Amino acid sequence: xxxxxxxxxxxxxxxxxxxxxxxxxxxxxxxxxxxxxxxVEFVARDESDSLxxxxxxxxxxxxxxxxxxxxxxxxxxxxxxxxxxAFCEADLLDRRxxxxxxxxxxxxxxx
Amino acid sequence: xxxxxIAHVEDVDRQLIGRVARTAxxxxxxxxxxxxxxxxxxxxxxxxxxxxxxxxxxxVAGTPIARGLRHLGYLDDGDVVAVDPxxxxxxxxxxASRHNFILVTEQCNSxxxxxxxxxxxxxxxxxxxxxLRLIDLIDPLTEExxxxxxxxxxxxxxxxxxxARCRERLPATALHVLTNGRLFFYRTFAEKLGxxxxxxxxxxxxxxxxxxxxxxxxxxxxxAFEQTVIGLQNLDRYDVRVEIRVVLHALSIxxxxxxxxxxxxxxxxxxxxxxxxLEMFGLVHKNLNQLWIDPADYQQELREAAGILVNAGMNVxxxxxxxxxxxxxxxxxxxxxxxxxxxxxLPECDGCDALDRCGGFFQxxxxxxxxxxxxxxxxxxxxx
Amino acid sequence: xSGYGLMPFRFARFDDARxxxxxxxxxxxxxxxxxxSRLVMHELPGGDETFLDLKAKHFLFDSDSLAPFELLATKIxxxxxxxxxxxxxHIFVISLRCEHSCHYCQVSRVSSDRRRYDMSEETARRALxxxxxxxxxxxxxxxxxxxxxxxxERVSQIVEEAEHRAEEQDREVEVVVTSNLxxxxxDMLAFFRDHGVSLSTSIDGPEELHNANRPRPxxxxxxxxxxxxxxAREALGHDRVAALMTATRASLQCPEAIVSExxxxxxxxxxxxxxxxxxxxxxxxxxxxxxxxxxxxxxVRALDAILTVNRNGTYLAETYAQLLLTRMLTPFATxxxxxxxxxxxxxxxxxxxxDGDVYASDESRMLAEMGDTRFRLGNVQxxxxxxxxxxxxxxxxxxxxxAESIPGCADCAFLPWCGADPVHHYATTGDVVPHIPGSxxxxxxxxxxxxxxxxxxxxxxxxxxxxSWIRNEAVQSEEVA
Numbered sequence: 001x002x003x004x005x006x007x008x009x010x011x012x013x014x015x016x017x018x019x020x021x022x023x024x025x026x027x028x029x030x031x032x033x034x035x036x037x038x039x040v041e042f043v044a045r046d047e048s049d050s051l052x053x054x055x056x057x058x059x060x061x062x063x064x065x066x067x068x069x070x071x072x073x074x075x076x077x078x079x080x081x082x083x084x085x086a087f088c089e090a091d092l093l094d095r096r097x098x099x100x101x102x103x104x105x106x107x108x109x110x111x
Numbered sequence: 112x113x114x115x116x117i118a119h120v121e122d123v124d125r126q127l128i129g130r131v132a133r134t135a136x137x138x139x140x141x142x143x144x145x146x147x148x149x150x151x152x153x154x155x156x157x158x159x160x161x162x163x164x165x166x167x168x169x170x171v172a173g174t175p176i177a178r179g180l181r182h183l184g185y186l187d188d189g190d191v192v193a194v195d196p197x198x199x200x201x202x203x204x205x206x207a208s209r210h211n212f213i214l215v216t217e218q219c220n221s222x223x224x225x226x227x228x229x230x231x232x233x234x235x236x237x238x239x240x241x242x243l244r245l246i247d248l249i250d251p252l253t254e255e256x257x258x259x260x261x262x263x264x265x266x267x268x269x270x271x272x273x274x275a276r277c278r279e280r281l282p283a284t285a286l287h288v289l290t291n292g293r294l295f296f297y298r299t300f301a302e303k304l305g306x307x308x309x310x311x312x313x314x315x316x317x318x319x320x321x322x323x324x325x326x327x328x329x330x331x332x333x334x335a336f337e338q339t340v341i342g343l344q345n346l347d348r349y350d351v352r353v354e355i356r357v358v359l360h361a362l363s364i365x366x367x368x369x370x371x372x373x374x375x376x377x378x379x380x381x382x383x384x385x386x387x388x389l390e391m392f393g394l395v396h397k398n399l400n401q402l403w404i405d406p407a408d409y410q411q412e413l414r415e416a417a418g419i420l421v422n423a424g425m426n427v428x429x430x431x432x433x434x435x436x437x438x439x440x441x442x443x444x445x446x447x448x449x450x451x452x453x454x455x456x457l458p459e460c461d462g463c464d465a466l467d468r469c470g471g472f473f474q475x476x477x478x479x480x481x482x483x484x485x486x487x488x489x490x491x492x493x494x495x
Numbered sequence: 496x497s498g499y500g501l502m503p504f505r506f507a508r509f510d511d512a513r514x515x516x517x518x519x520x521x522x523x524x525x526x527x528x529x530x531x532s533r534l535v536m537h538e539l540p541g542g543d544e545t546f547l548d549l550k551a552k553h554f555l556f557d558s559d560s561l562a563p564f565e566l567l568a569t570k571i572x573x574x575x576x577x578x579x580x581x582x583x584x585h586i587f588v589i590s591l592r593c594e595h596s597c598h599y600c601q602v603s604r605v606s607s608d609r610r611r612y613d614m615s616e617e618t619a620r621r622a623l624x625x626x627x628x629x630x631x632x633x634x635x636x637x638x639x640x641x642x643x644x645x646x647x648e649r650v651s652q653i654v655e656e657a658e659h660r661a662e663e664q665d666r667e668v669e670v671v672v673t674s675n676l677x678x679x680x681x682d683m684l685a686f687f688r689d690h691g692v693s694l695s696t697s698i699d700g701p702e703e704l705h706n707a708n709r710p711r712p713x714x715x716x717x718x719x720x721x722x723x724x725x726x727a728r729e730a731l732g733h734d735r736v737a738a739l740m741t742a743t744r745a746s747l748q749c750p751e752a753i754v755s756e757x758x759x760x761x762x763x764x765x766x767x768x769x770x771x772x773x774x775x776x777x778x779x780x781x782x783x784x785x786x787x788x789x790x791x792x793x794x795v796r797a798l799d800a801i802l803t804v805n806r807n808g809t810y811l812a813e814t815y816a817q818l819l820l821t822r823m824l825t826p827f828a829t830x831x832x833x834x835x836x837x838x839x840x841x842x843x844x845x846x847x848x849x850d851g852d853v854y855a856s857d858e859s860r861m862l863a864e865m866g867d868t869r870f871r872l873g874n875v876q877x878x879x880x881x882x883x884x885x886x887x888x889x890x891x892x893x894x895x896x897x898a899e900s901i902p903g904c905a906d907c908a909f910l911p912w913c914g915a916d917p918v919h920h921y922a923t924t925g926d927v928v929p930h931i932p933g934s935x936x937x938x939x940x941x942x943x944x945x946x947x948x949x950x951x952x953x954x955x956x957x958x959x960x961x962x963s964w965i966r967n968e969a970v971q972s973e974e975v976a
Binding site: 321322323334336337340341344366369372373375376377379422423424 | 547551560566
C-alpha cells in the first residue's frame with residue numbers, strides 16, 4: 001500500500017520523521033516521485049495488520065507532526081527565554097519599563 | 112461595644128496616646144492615663160499622661176483630662192487610647208481582645224466591588240507616628256496583631272518601619288497584614304520586607320480569579336492581577352509568608368475550582384488559604400446585583416475547590432458561613448471567625464443545636480442572607 | 496477570534512475524542528480533538544471556557560502581562576529542583592557474597608566463602624570521603640551487596656564513620672541497608688536501632704512464588720524474610736522496614752496474590768518492578784523473562800487490586816505510580832534517579848563498588864561485570880572527586896540524558912513527567928540514546944502515564960486514593976474531595 005504526499009504541504013523532514021515513528025509497526029519505505037511529491041510504501045510486518053489502518057494512522061501522524069512544527073516555530077523563542085529565566089539568578093524578562101521600585105513606581109501601581 | 116466617643120477635654124493641646132491605668136502605677140505613669148470612675152480621684156494623679164474620667168471629676172490644674180465618658184467603661188489596665196484636642200477619644204488597643212489591629216491608612220489603590228472598608232482619598236500618612244507610638248505601648252504579651260487599611264503598603268517606607276518596629280517591640284506577637292500585595296511587584300520592596308526578618312509575619316493577600324481580566328474587574332484596577340501574582344512570587348523569593356484570601360460571591364464562584372487549581376500549582380508555598388463568605392459591609396450594597404449569590408447555591412463549587420486545595424496538602428479555612436448552609440463535608444474547614452463583637456443569631460436559628468459551633472451572622476448581615484437558614488439537630492440534620 | 500500567542504507545549508492524542516496538552520512545567524489539560532487545531536491556528540474564541548482554562552494554565556497568552564512568563568519560569572525551575580545539591584544518594588556495594596541465588600540477580604554470584612569480593616576498610620573510608628564532598632544538604636547512604644550482612648564489620652564501620660562525619664559537618668545523613676534479612680541477628684538489630692538505620696528487603700509475593708524466585712539453601716527465603724521483618728519492626732519501628740518486589744514470569748500470573756501478601760504483611764507501599772536486562776536476569780531470560788507488554792498487563796491487574804485494597808480502607812501505595820502522579824499533578828520535583836532529565840546517573844546517585852571502582856549507576860556496574868567498563872567513572876583510591884564527578888565519562892552520560900534533546904522524546908507530550916536512562920538504553924540497544932518507538936523504557940512509561948490518566952479521569956474515588964498516595968497519608972473517612 002502506498003500513499004503519496006505533497007511536499008509543499010508536508011516538508012520532507014516531517015515525512016521522514018513520521019516514517020521513523022512507524023518503523024516499529026510496519027516496514028515503511030519512502031520513494032521520490034516527480035512534481036514535488038513523495039510516495040510512502042507500507043508493507044505489513046504481521047499477517048493481521050491492516051495496511052489501510054496503518055496508512056490512515058500515518059496520515060494522522062503527519063498532520064500532528066505539522067501541528068507540532070507550527071507550535072515549535074511559534075514558541076521557540078519564548079521557550080528559550082523561559083528556560084533561561086528559570087535557571088538564571090538574574091532577571092531576564094524585559095524589565096526596562098518597570099526597572100523601578102515602590103518609590104519611582106513607573107507602573108503607577110500606587111495609584 | 113463602642114470604640115470611641117466624644118468627651119469634655121481640658122488641657123489637651125495635642126493628640127495624646129497612652130495606656131490605661133485603672134490601677135495606680137508605681138512606674139510608667141508618663142505613658143498612661145489614670146482612669147477614674149468617681150467624681151474625685153482616690154489616687155494622686157501626678158505624673159500621669161492624663162486622666163480619663165467617667166464622672167465629673169474635678170480638675171487638677173494643668174493635667175490633661177477627658178471627662179464625661181459614658182461608653183468606654185470596659186477599659187482596663189494595659190489598653191491604649193488616643194485623646195484628641197477636639198475631645199475625640201478612641202480606643203486603639205484592648206488587651207482582652209483577640210482581634211486588635213492597626214488601621215494604617217484609609218487610602219487604597221484598588222476599589223474592590225465588595226470592599227468592606229471603602230477608601231478615602233485623604234493623605235493620612237502623617238498618622239504613621241501615631242501608629243509607631245501605639246506599637247511602643249502595646250503589651251508585648253499580645254499574641255496577635257492585625258495591620259489593615261485601606262492598603263497598608265502605600266506607606267512604603269512607613270510600612271517597613273511599622274513591621275520593623277513590631278519586630279523590635281513585639282517580637283512574640285504574630286503579625287497578620289491585610290494587603291493587596293500589588294506593590295510587591297517591585298522586587299526591591301519584597302526584598303526589603305524580607306530583610307526585616309520578622310519572626311512571625313503573614314501577609315493576607317486576596318486573589319479572586321485565575322483570569323487576569325476577571326480579577327481586575329472585581330478589584331476595579333487594571334493590571335492588579337499581574338502585580339499581585341508577581342508580588343506573591345517575589346514575597347516567596349524573600350521568604351515572606353503569605354496567605355491567599357478569596358471572597359466568595361457571584362463573580363468568583365463560577366471559576367472557583369479553577370482558581371483552586373491555579374493556587375495549588377502556582378503558589379504551593381502559601382501557608383494558608385482563606386475562603387470567605389461575603390460580608391454585607393461597605394460597597395457590597397452598591398454592587399449587590401453583581402455580587403449576591405445564596406451560599407446554599409454554591410456548595411458544589413466550594414466543595415470542589417476546597418477538595419483541590421486539601422488534596423494539594425494546603426491549609427484551608429472557610430469563614431463567614433453559617434453551618435446550616437455549608438456542605439457537611441466542609442464543616443471541618445469552617446472557622447468560627449466573626450470577631451467577638453459582631454456575632455448575632457436570627458429567629459430562624461431558634462432550636463439549633465449547632466449554635467456554639469456556628470459563627471452566626473454579622474450584625475450587618477442579617478438583612479441580606481441565605482434563604483435557607485434553618486436550625487440543625489445534634490447529628491447535623493435539619494431540626495424539626 | 497481574539498489575538499493570542501502560544502506558550503510552548505506538547506500534545507498527544509489521548510482517545511477518540513480527546514487530546515492531552517502538556518505545558519513546559521508539566522501541567523496538563525484535555526481538549527476536544529478539533530480544539531487542538533483551532534488553538535494552534537489561533538482560531539479559539541476568547542470567551543470560551545476552554546480558552547480561559549488554557550490561558551490560566553499557561554498554554555496561551557493574550558496580553559503583554561509578565562505574569563504567565565514569570566509564573567511558568569518559576570514552575571519550570573521548581574520541577575528541576577532535584578538538581579539542587581547534586582549527588583545525594585550514595586550506594587555502597589559492601590560485598591558480592593550472598594547465600595541466595597535469585598534468578599534475576601543483578602550481581603555476579605559468588606559463593607559465600609570468597610572474601611576477596613568484600614569491600615576493604617580503606618576503600619569504604621575513601622568512598623565516604625567522596626560522598627561527603629557532595630554539596631547535598633541531606634545525604635542518603637544505601638548499603639547493598641550481594642548480601643551486606645555477610646560482611647557486617649564493613650556495615651558497622653560505614654554507619655559509625657558516616658554518623659561521625661555528619662555530626663562534624665552538621666549535615667543530615669540517612670542510612671538504609673538493603674538485605675534479604677536471612678542473616679539478621681539480635682546484635683545487628685541492636686546496632687541498627689542505636690544508629691537509626693532503616694532496612695529494605697525483597698518480598699516477591701506469597702511463599703511459593705517468593706521461594707521459587709529466590710532460592711537459597713533450605714529453600715526458606717520467604718520464612719526468613721518474614722521473620723526478619725517482624726523482628727526488625729519490633730526493634731526499629733514499623734515504618735523503618737520497607738519491601739519491594741521484582742516481577743518474574745511466574746509473578747506475572749498472580750498479581751492479586753502478591754498484593755494480598757503485602758497487605759497481609761502490613762506494608763504501606765509496594766513497588767511493582769519489572770526485571771532489569773542485566774546480570775543473571777539476562778542469562779535466564781527464557782525461564783524468567785517476558786516482554787514489556789506482558790509486564791504492563793500484570794501492572795494493570797496489580798494496580799487494580801491495590802486500588803481495591805485502598806477502597807476497602809487500607810492504605811497501600813504503589814511506589815512507581817506515586818512517583819509519576821506527584822510529577823503529573825503537583826508542582827514539585829521528585830528525585831528518582833532512573834527517571835529524570837537529565838538522568839540521575841552520577842549527578843543524583845553514585846555507586847561505590849566493593850573494589851573501589853565508582854559507577855554512575857547500578858546498571859553501569861553490572862555492565863562492567865559483564866566486561867563493558869564504559870560507564871566506570873574512576874576509582875576511590877586513584878581518582879580525585881573532581882576527576883570522578885567532573886570528568887568526561889560523566890559529562891557524556893549526562894549530555895546524552897537530557898530528554899528535551901532526544902529526538903524521540905523532545906516532542907513527547909509526557910516529556911515533563913518522564914526522563915532518560917542512557918545506561919539502560921545502551922545495555923538494551925547498544926546506544927545511549929533511546930530509539931523511540933521500540934524502546935521498552937518508552938513503552939513502559941508511556942503506557943503507565945496514559946493508564947494513570949484514564950483512571951484519574953474516570954473515578955472520583957480513585958482520584959482521592961491517588962491524592963492520598965501523593966500526600967503519603969491514608970484517606971480520611973469524611974473526605975472533602
